[in-house]
Each structure stands twice: as structure tokens, then as C-alpha cells.
Amino acid sequence: MTDHLLHLHGDVLAAMRRGPRDFARLAFALADEVEPDDSEQARFRDRVASSGPGDELTALWHRTLTAWDLAEQADWSAAPPRTDERRADAYDRLGFGAGLRKVLDHAVPVFKEPGPTVISTTPTSWYSRDTAAVRSFYWTAYERLLRDKGWSDAAVAGLDEASHAVVERLADPMRPDAYGARGLVVGYVQSGKTANFTGVTAKAIDAGYRLVIVLGGTLNLLRGQTQRRLDMELIGRENILRGADPDDPEALIGVDYQDDEDWPAKFVSHRGRPSALGAFDIERLTTRDDDYQSLATGIRALEFDKQVRTQPLHVPDNLHRAAARMMVVKKNQSVLSKLIKDLRKIGGPLLSEIPTLIIDDESDQASVNTTDPKKWEEGKVTRTAINRQISELLGLLPRAQYVGYTATPFANVFVDPGDGEDIFPRDFLISLPRPTGYMGVQDFHDLDRTDESAAGSAERAHVRGIYDDAHGDRLAEALDAFVLSGALKLYRAAHDVDDGPFRHHTMLVHESVGVKEHAVLAGRIRSLWEKAAYTSQEGHDRLAALLAADFQRFADDGLPTPTAYADLKPHVSRARQLINSGGTPVLVVNGSKEQDYEQPDLDFDRTPNVWKILVGGTKLSRGFTVEGLTVTYYRRRTQQADTLMQMGRWFGFRPGYRDLVRLYIGRAEPVGRTRTVDLYEAFEAICRDEETFRAQLTRYAALVDGKPQVTPAQIPPLVSQHLSWLKPSARNKMFNAELVEIRSPGEWVEPTAYPTAAADLRHNAEVWRPVLDLLGDGPVTLLPDAAAGDSFEAQVGTLDHETLLKILCDLRWSVPSQFSPHLESLLSAGEGGERIDDWLVVLPRQTSPRRVEASVLGSAPLSLAHRSRRRGDLFGAIGEPKHRRAALRIARASDATNRSGDGTLESLARDRRGVVVLYPVVEEKPPPVSPTGAIAPEHLVMAFGLVAPGSSSAPKKNLVRFRTVDSTRGDFAIVERGADGS
Incomplete structure (x- = not known):
């Protein structure tokens, strides 16, 4: 039977290529048999209101209205896309009444992603x-x-x-x-x-x-x-x-x-x-x-x-x-x-x-x-x-x-x-936007949680460590999860899950890039498989316990999941047979030659059912799509964020089995007095880097007066790094990148690239000279650690944040790029409520009988420190450990929260106060001090270390930003500020 209404609406909408127009007028012009009357909208409304999911007329309007909702170029509407206002403009131009609008909005909600x-x-x-x-x-x-x-x-x-x-x-x-x-x-x-x-x-x-x-x-x-x-x-x-x-x-x-x-x-x-x-x-x-x-x-x-x-x-x-x-x-x-x-x-x-x-x-x-x-x-x-x-x-x-x-x-x-x-x-x-149905970072990492000590819902549902106290290495448990999740897929396929069939079912084990290690690991997995005894009562008991403790707890309420293991048991047997087809459950994917990849079970297109455990390295971590991936056991470390991110094969589309996905990943474990690298934390860090990058792109994408706020050449400064050891890319891919900013709140920062030219040394001494007059006449005694008993005397004074910035911006360096990323961070402090009020300046005084003191440019006598340059123009360590500990406590750094027991030190601490420790350094022995007790500024290096307050930045981890060197622009300063600091 001909669907006249569908044909008429199809003809009318085909004529609206440029956008919505008066529907009734077009329908009258295009109708072949029946002249539309006032009841046309009512019939259309009733049809949509009573239609089922397969109604072609509703599907036609779903496509049309969604396309109009999303269109970036819409000369028929001034309203932005993906808004109720844009949809209202479409209804106005169509001439639809309130009743029809309500029905259509219910059938076709405005797409706002x-x-x-x-x-x-x-x-x-x-x-x-x-x-x-x-x-x-x-x-x-x-x-x-x-x-x-x-x-x-x-x-x-x-x-x-x-x-x-x-x-x-x-x-x-x-x-x-x-x-x-x-x-x-x-x-x-x-x-x-x-x-x-x-x-x-x-x-x-x-x-x-x-x-x-x-x-x-x-x-x-x-x-x-x-x-x-x-x-x-x-x-x-x-x-x-x-x-x-x-x-x-x-x-x-x-x-x-x-x-x-x-x-x-x-x-x-x-x-x-x-x-x-x-x-x-x-x-x-x-x-x-x-x-x-x-x-x-x-x-x-x-x-x-x-x-x-x-x-x-x-x-x-x-x-x-x-x-x-x-x-x-x-x-x-x-x-x-x-x-x-x-x-x-x-x-x-x-x-x-x-x-x-x-x-x-x-x-x-x-x-x-x-x-x-x-x-x-x-x-x-x-x-x-x-x-x-x-x-x-x-x-x-x-x-x-x-x-x-x-x-x-x-x-x-x-x-x-x-x-x-x-x-x-x-x-x-x-x-590109995150696609609907995609399992990504938000599904494995609770990025918005505020309680760092508690696992969020995403982590509890999908993430497991590779060790636990009861069983040690959990690779055997991961194999059980692979068999159990395969059985659950078969159970759902038997219960007519719409998202099936579950053609492929795979597990990925990634520990190393070494080919020899892959062979050993594959042998270990085969041994675990044989010992698992999936046909025995012991094996079934173990799977039943995992089903109750894990998979039933986190099952999707909208998908069939058995309440009793007995209902799943027949599917467990079939899953085991599929995984063990060909006599082995394991497939090694590695090698540098093409024939290494010409295995039928690697061709997901031509092989009907791939149910295998894949063991591999680099080739599995990029480009190669592992179809049906459900369980991952991952413990490989890399120092490049893009490499690590590409290894995230567990990201992707998992229709019908999102709740079955499990990630066994290396977590930090105590080894002596240190902790091993937390791969889950590393993944979260690079995910934050990428989310920050995408958010910044979105922020600057809007045109201002018809012009872009940033160009592609200005994008690299938006690249950030939340873990200092995890670089955005390999060094040979970053050699045009320039470090722009290192945000190190609550951490000791010690520049070492001081100038050697006499004029530059004099300039720096003159820049710091007014600060010396702000220091108190009498020294105070600071005790950063009562247990260690490492007290020291110092003169102290305070500077407001803007005054210190002017000083730091005016200093000269042998390698400006060494300190400029830290300076960039201080210049941006204050954004997002991360304010710095003032800085405590600390000038340590030596009490040894062999100390050398001298004045510079008419100052009071200063205790001189002797230091040597170790690598070209760079000094080695300058600051002393006890000075660093005191600075961290005064700045209330995150890793020095315990009170020292020193009332004087504690009285100097403030939530938004940073600390600068000055070191008048000489390189010669003996120092060239004049008979009057003065030293020429050309012989003095005004060195320093500093700690920005721990409260000056919300993230606990470092935040590092980069930008690209443009060879057409020549040399230019990374941080450019006028004399007034503007």
C-alpha cells in the first residue's frame, strides 16, 4: 500500500534544500491527488505521536530536523546551532503550530552535543x-x-x-x-x-x-x-x-x-x-x-x-x-x-x-x-x-x-x-567531538573527582591493578575475566541483544616491546591457560565467584546478565572452545617483516570469528584496530605521551558490552622507600593534557569581529604536560618545540644559567641591590627540622609579588630559556584565583669561623658562598638542603605540611606567600674582597632559589607548556615585559 503522506513529505522536504520554508504552501503546490486542508497538520501530528521506531515518516523528519539543528551555515536563522532557538526558527518558517511542535520535539529532541x-x-x-x-x-x-x-x-x-x-x-x-x-x-x-x-x-x-x-x-x-x-x-x-x-x-x-x-x-x-x-x-x-x-x-x-x-x-x-x-x-x-x-x-x-x-x-x-x-x-x-x-x-x-x-x-x-x-x-x-557511544578517558578515569584517596565510579567499574595482596600477579584473573566476558557475550547474543552479534572477542597483553619477551610471555599465558582447568568444578567455582564479585556488580541494567552462574555455564564452555580454537588461545603479534602479520586471525575482516589473546608490542599500539577488545593487561612504560596514548587500545566502541570491559594496568607499588611508576596515573595525566588542549581549542575557536582569535601557528603554546617525566612526544619530534612554561607550585626552583660577562653581572647586582635594604638588620634563627637540628641564621624581608616580577624580568642570563618557563608561570599566577600575595626574601648568613663577608654597591656585609660552574655557563647545585626545607615550609608546600616545631619559622608562613633565598656567589678562591670589605659586582653572581606557594596552583602535578620555534621569525624573547612589568 502506497504511503501517500510519506511521499508528499519527501517531495516537500526535498524542495527545502536551502532550509525550512512554509510547509503548507509547498505541500499545496506539490500535491498530486488531494488538496491539503487545515487538517493536514493534525494528521501529521497524530501519525508522529502514534508511530513506532520503524516509521519512515518520523525517520524522514528526524534526519531533516537534526540536519537543520546542526548546520553551521544557516542563512535562514541567526540562532546558533544545537539550540532550542534554532529549532524554534525552523518551526516558525515551516508554519507549525504548538501541538505539532510538542510532538516533534518529543520524537526528535534537539541534538545539543x-x-x-x-x-x-x-x-x-x-x-x-x-x-x-x-x-x-x-x-x-x-x-x-x-x-x-x-x-x-x-x-x-x-x-x-x-x-x-x-x-x-x-x-x-x-x-x-x-x-x-x-x-x-x-x-x-x-x-x-x-x-x-x-x-x-x-x-x-x-x-x-x-x-x-x-x-x-x-x-x-x-x-x-x-x-x-x-x-x-x-x-x-x-x-x-x-x-x-x-x-x-x-x-x-x-x-x-x-x-x-x-x-x-x-x-x-x-x-x-x-x-x-x-x-x-x-x-x-x-x-x-x-x-x-x-x-x-x-x-x-x-x-x-x-x-x-x-x-x-x-x-x-x-x-x-x-x-x-x-x-x-x-x-x-x-x-x-x-x-x-x-x-x-x-x-x-x-x-x-x-x-x-x-x-x-x-x-x-x-x-x-x-x-x-x-x-x-x-x-x-x-x-x-x-x-x-x-x-x-x-x-x-x-x-x-x-x-x-x-x-x-x-x-x-x-x-x-x-x-x-x-x-x-x-x-x-x-x-572532532567525542562520538556518541565511544568509550574514552571519562569511562576509565574519574577526572572530576575531588577525593584523591577514593576510587571513582569509572575506576571501580573498569580498572583493576595487576597485583593484589592476596594473589600477587593478576594475569590469571585477567584470563578468567576474558573467558567470563566471552560467555556473557554469548549469553546476550542468545537473548537477542540488538547491538550484537559479538563477532570478535579479544584480549590484549602488553608488557614489553621486545620480541623475545613476547615469546616468553605467550608461553606463560599458555601455561596459565592449561592450569586454569575451565572444564573442572574448581574452574567453574572460580568463574562463579568472579561473576558475583565483579561482573554482576557492574552490569548494565539494560543488558541481559544472568543472576545465577548455572545459566551462564553452557556459554562458558562454548567461549573456552572458541578461544582455544586451533589448539592455542594465544596469538603473538610482533616482528618487523610483513609476513609476521599475515596471520588469518589478524585479519578481522576476512576471519569470521577471532577469539584470541593477543601478545605484542609496538605494532599493536598504533593504527592496528583490535576488534572486540574486552580485557587488557597492560604494564609497559614509555616516556612519550603520544606513544602511551596510542597504546590505549581499550578506547573505542563497545556496543552491547561496555560494562564487560576490564583494564588491568600497572599501579604504583612500594619498592623499598620509593614507589614504582603508576601507569594508570600516567594515562590520566596525558588524558588531562589532551582534554586541556581540546578545551583551549574550543575556547579560542570562536571568531571575534569575524577574525580567528588564534591561528594554527599559535596553537602549540596550548600543549601542556601534567607529569614532568612524560613528554608530549619523542625528542626527535619535538626539536622545534620551545618550553614556554613550567608551573611548579610548592617545589624548589633553582636557576643555574647565570651570566659571565662583567656588565651583565653588574647589572644583576644593581637589580637586586634595593632588595638588600629591605632585609632586617638582626638575623633570625630558622629551624626547618627539629629532629635534624640543622638551624641557620638569616636576614629576612618581604616583597610584594609585582615588585619581585619586575626584578625577575630584568635579570640577565647566559641561557635565558632555562628560567623563562618558570618566570612565565609566575607572570600568569593570579589566573583562576591562584594568587600570590607576597614573597619572603631569605639571605642566609654563615656562622663558620672561615666565613667570608663583603658588601656590594654599599650594602651591609653579606655572607659569600663559593660555587663552581660545572657545565659550560651552568653552575652545579647552589642551594643548601636546610635552606630548601625552610623555604618549602614557609611556602606551605604540599610535600612539607608537617609543622617544624620552630615558632619563628611558622610565624613567617602564609598561604599565598612564596620564598626567595638569595645566594651572593663568588667563583674565585680566595674571593677578591677589597681592604675596605667590599667586592666589585663584576665578581659576584647574585644567585637565588625560590618556591612559589603551594596554594598558587590547584593541580598537584607539574604543568608544562610548549610552543613551536618558527624559523622565519628569528630569535625572539620567550617572555617580553616592559620596564613597568606590563
Whole structure:
């Protein structure tokens, strides 16, 4: 039976490409059989109010209203997207009454989740929504496929918005002059970045880009995964078959997906060859199994036929009739060399006409120039091979747009903006929102908790240590959790969980990067598996206890979970059989050769069910998607935040089994008088770094007077570091990065890079000279630790914060960058209520009979300290331990909260008071003191150490920020302040 209402509304909404218009008027104009009357809205309202989840009319309006809610470009409404006001404007233009509005709001709530954050210098006038709608053949097919796969309207609309935001910042493919934009898209680890760049590719080729080069990983396995995804969801059956009859067995010989269980049913169909439907074909220059080949046919395939041969390819008459070419190539020197060689054969004139899109997946891997920083500093600029070849590609293709995709952007934003041959995202940086249904940092770390001693709900539900007092190493328990969670998946599949079926079920064990260690670990796991006795009563008792103590406690109320172990027991047996298929439960994933990864159980696309425990290192920690990952046992440490973050394979989408996910991770354990590294804490620190970075991007993304508040080149200072030992990226990826700020509240800071020139030493002494007059005449005795009995005499006085800042800003240094990050922190103190009121200046006095005292520039006599420079212009230790302890107590530092028992010291302490300890240092023996008891300032180093008050910053951990050195700007001061401190 024909659904007349659905057809009518479909026709009306199709006519609203530019936005909502008067619905009744359009319906009257488009109705074929029945003239609409005043009861039309009532019938529509009743239909939506009574509709079930599968009603197509409600789904149509769900898609339409969500798209209008999210649209960034809406000339029909001044209200911001994702607001009730925007929805109200749509209803007003549609002419809908209050009753219909109420019903629609109930059926289609306003989508208010945040959209992409865009930092851009690129105008967006060429790619409007109208432009996108006119040519949308491949995007429409991709959108239809996503809906068929069960994507929600909000998810599809969000992807539409995010991919549109990328394409509109590329150069117009039809512009007369060639321009190549450079951009970076930042997603989350395992969060669906491929879906975004598939959408970007679909829209870009619809708009006119005719050569697409996807740099898809460093392994054939990863490259093949990306090729399959694009073939399945974008290129489609008809382009893969190149016009051959899909029902002719002989025509299918050689098609690379004949052994793929998803071919052809799950591959997008264009319902005919695109070129026969008024669109254009996509010709694949690579296949699932074959990377780019340097062949004559490859060269010819890159030659574009032009309808009007006297005009360049990029004019509309040629561009929209030409087939697009697409290749997915490995980041491999040999493969890229073949491609570059073939492009050179084609020649510059034609290459300059080809609108090209280069997508760089995992762009912080291999692509960034990681040459030796020392060689770079010496002017010996030798690019790494992959970085050089990407630069060559961009040079050969003047119309090439480079878009990098990564979840760990720090290496990319530290690229030198002034290096014209590199891939700094000079034009735009887009941060994608956290996708709906994604398990990320908030699901494993309780970032908002205030009680540091108590575990939050996320930690209790999903996180377990790798040791406990009762059993020691918990690897055996992790294996039990893997078997039990597999059984629970089977139980849910048998109870018709909508999010199933649970095709793959995996566990990841990651302890080391060493191949030999992996073999030993795999043997240990096999031994534990054999001893686990999952078919015995002992094994079942153990699983029953784990079910009651853990999985039932944290089960999702909306998903089936057995109340009795007896109901789960049959599924336990089946889970054990699936895991042990092939005679072993363990799969080792490592090695440096391609054949090491050509294991059937590593191909999640072609293997029906992968139920295995994967043991590996680096290759498992980047790019490689571990499907069905449910239990992770992780204890590897690294000192690079981006490396550590990429190891977070437990982040991702877990439909139907979010509550079953378990992370066994290294926690701090006492070893003697120290604590081991807490990997969970390290993950939380880098997650905070990334959340801070994203929040800062969002803060500065809003335009002011139509102009961006920051450009991509100004983004690196937003990169922060919450753990001092955990760097944002490896040093060879950060050699263009400059340390901007070190926030060290409650910690002793001791600069050592004092000048050597006489004029600079005199200058510093003159800067400090007024402070000496503020010190009390009589010394006080300070006792920082009564038990140690290490008292000392000192003169003390106070300075307000602004006065000290003027002094510190005026000092001269042999290496200014050593102290400037700390100074930057003091200059920013006061933001967010982190105020510093004043500083206690402490000038220790020596009481030894061998002490040397002298006045400087007419001051009272000072006790001189002898110190030596140890590394070039740098001194060794200057401050004495007892002085440091006293300063920490007076500043009420977090690690010195116990009272010393000294009333004088305690009386000097304040909540918002910092401490500066002055050391008049001489380097010569004996000191050159004149007969009058004076020393020339040219022979004196006015050294100091300081402690900012512990209350001056809320976080307990260090906060470090970096920025990129721009080679086009020359040398410039990190901290620039006028004489008045402004």
C-alpha cells in the first residue's frame, strides 16, 4: 500500500534544500491527488505521536530536523546551532503550530552535543551547503550506507557537519590559481577517524577533486584494511567491477573480494555504473592486496582525458566529466618512490592542473620529520625519507591539499611553521567531538573527582591493578575475566541483544616491546591457560565467584546478565572452545617483516570469528584496530605521551558490552622507600593534557569581529604536560618545540644559567641591590627540622609579588630559556584565583669561623658562598638542603605540611606567600674582597632559589607548556615585559 503522506513529505522536504520554508504552501503546490486542508497538520501530528521506531515518516523528519539543528551555515536563522532557538526558527518558517511542535520535539529532541572545533585561517566561501547539495553523488551513497548499517540520524548529521568543515577549508578545485591547503584533523584514539576521512573524500571528489592519495599506515595489513574500508563504503561494487556484469562468473575472476564474506552484500551499490548515471567513475590504482605498482598502465591511469582539450583539467567542463583516481599507499620509501617517479613522467603542466587530495592517516607516524635535533641545530637539514617524499608529492602537485589525521597531534603541531617543505597545518586544525557511544578517558578515569584517596565510579567499574595482596600477579584473573566476558557475550547474543552479534572477542597483553619477551610471555599465558582447568568444578567455582564479585556488580541494567552462574555455564564452555580454537588461545603479534602479520586471525575482516589473546608490542599500539577488545593487561612504560596514548587500545566502541570491559594496568607499588611508576596515573595525566588542549581549542575557536582569535601557528603554546617525566612526544619530534612554561607550585626552583660577562653581572647586582635594604638588620634563627637540628641564621624581608616580577624580568642570563618557563608561570599566577600575595626574601648568613663577608654597591656585609660552574655557563647545585626545607615550609608546600616545631619559622608562613633565598656567589678562591670589605659586582653572581606557594596552583602535578620555534621569525624573547612589568 502506497504511503501517500510519506511521499508528499519527501517531495516537500526535498524542495527545502536551502532550509525550512512554509510547509503548507509547498505541500499545496506539490500535491498530486488531494488538496491539503487545515487538517493536514493534525494528521501529521497524530501519525508522529502514534508511530513506532520503524516509521519512515518520523525517520524522514528526524534526519531533516537534526540536519537543520546542526548546520553551521544557516542563512535562514541567526540562532546558533544545537539550540532550542534554532529549532524554534525552523518551526516558525515551516508554519507549525504548538501541538505539532510538542510532538516533534518529543520524537526528535534537539541534538545539543558539541560539534567540531575549528581553528582556521582559510576562507570558506566556495563550498556552501548549496554547492554540496548540487553535486553529492558519492556522499549520498555513503550516507545511505551508514544509515543501513544502523547509524543514528544524529551520528550521520554529525559526520556530515564535521566532514563539511574539512572540505570547505580546502582550496576550490576550480580556482584559476593553484593553492595547496595544509590541515590537521584531531580525533580520539580508536574513535572512527576513518569514517570522517571517508566522508571528506566522498564530498571532495563530488566537489571536483580528481586524484585522491591516502597514506594508509606502515604495514600491508593496515594499508589493506584502509583500502577495504574505502572500497566497501565509498568506491562501491560497480567501480570495483569496472562495469562487468556481477552475475557473470567469468567477469568476477580476479576481483579481489571473492573470498570476502561481506562481498558483495555489504559493499555500497550505486545502482548502476556512476558514469552511466550522469556522475563519474572512480578508478582504483591500488587494490586490497596490491599497493601502488610502477607500471606503464599505472602511468596511463594517471593521465586524465579532457572534454575540452584546449582548457586545463580544473575548469568545470573538464573536471565534472573526468573520472576520479584513488589509491591507498603504504608509508614506505620504495612505494612512494614509484609513485613519485610516475608522476614525474607525466610532467609538470598536467600535474599542475589536477585537484588532488592527500589524506595522511596517523599523520604523526613516519610523516613528521624526525631528523636528529643536533644536526638541525647545526644547519645540517637532512629530512627523513617519508617526510621528504611527502614534501616531493606536495611539490609535484601544486593543487594538492594535505589533510593529516591523528589522535595524538602534538608531534604535528610542533612542526616548524616556517619550514615551507614540511607539513605544518598552517591553514586549519579541526578537533572532532567525542562520538556518541565511544568509550574514552571519562569511562576509565574519574577526572572530576575531588577525593584523591577514593576510587571513582569509572575506576571501580573498569580498572583493576595487576597485583593484589592476596594473589600477587593478576594475569590469571585477567584470563578468567576474558573467558567470563566471552560467555556473557554469548549469553546476550542468545537473548537477542540488538547491538550484537559479538563477532570478535579479544584480549590484549602488553608488557614489553621486545620480541623475545613476547615469546616468553605467550608461553606463560599458555601455561596459565592449561592450569586454569575451565572444564573442572574448581574452574567453574572460580568463574562463579568472579561473576558475583565483579561482573554482576557492574552490569548494565539494560543488558541481559544472568543472576545465577548455572545459566551462564553452557556459554562458558562454548567461549573456552572458541578461544582455544586451533589448539592455542594465544596469538603473538610482533616482528618487523610483513609476513609476521599475515596471520588469518589478524585479519578481522576476512576471519569470521577471532577469539584470541593477543601478545605484542609496538605494532599493536598504533593504527592496528583490535576488534572486540574486552580485557587488557597492560604494564609497559614509555616516556612519550603520544606513544602511551596510542597504546590505549581499550578506547573505542563497545556496543552491547561496555560494562564487560576490564583494564588491568600497572599501579604504583612500594619498592623499598620509593614507589614504582603508576601507569594508570600516567594515562590520566596525558588524558588531562589532551582534554586541556581540546578545551583551549574550543575556547579560542570562536571568531571575534569575524577574525580567528588564534591561528594554527599559535596553537602549540596550548600543549601542556601534567607529569614532568612524560613528554608530549619523542625528542626527535619535538626539536622545534620551545618550553614556554613550567608551573611548579610548592617545589624548589633553582636557576643555574647565570651570566659571565662583567656588565651583565653588574647589572644583576644593581637589580637586586634595593632588595638588600629591605632585609632586617638582626638575623633570625630558622629551624626547618627539629629532629635534624640543622638551624641557620638569616636576614629576612618581604616583597610584594609585582615588585619581585619586575626584578625577575630584568635579570640577565647566559641561557635565558632555562628560567623563562618558570618566570612565565609566575607572570600568569593570579589566573583562576591562584594568587600570590607576597614573597619572603631569605639571605642566609654563615656562622663558620672561615666565613667570608663583603658588601656590594654599599650594602651591609653579606655572607659569600663559593660555587663552581660545572657545565659550560651552568653552575652545579647552589642551594643548601636546610635552606630548601625552610623555604618549602614557609611556602606551605604540599610535600612539607608537617609543622617544624620552630615558632619563628611558622610565624613567617602564609598561604599565598612564596620564598626567595638569595645566594651572593663568588667563583674565585680566595674571593677578591677589597681592604675596605667590599667586592666589585663584576665578581659576584647574585644567585637565588625560590618556591612559589603551594596554594598558587590547584593541580598537584607539574604543568608544562610548549610552543613551536618558527624559523622565519628569528630569535625572539620567550617572555617580553616592559620596564613597568606590563
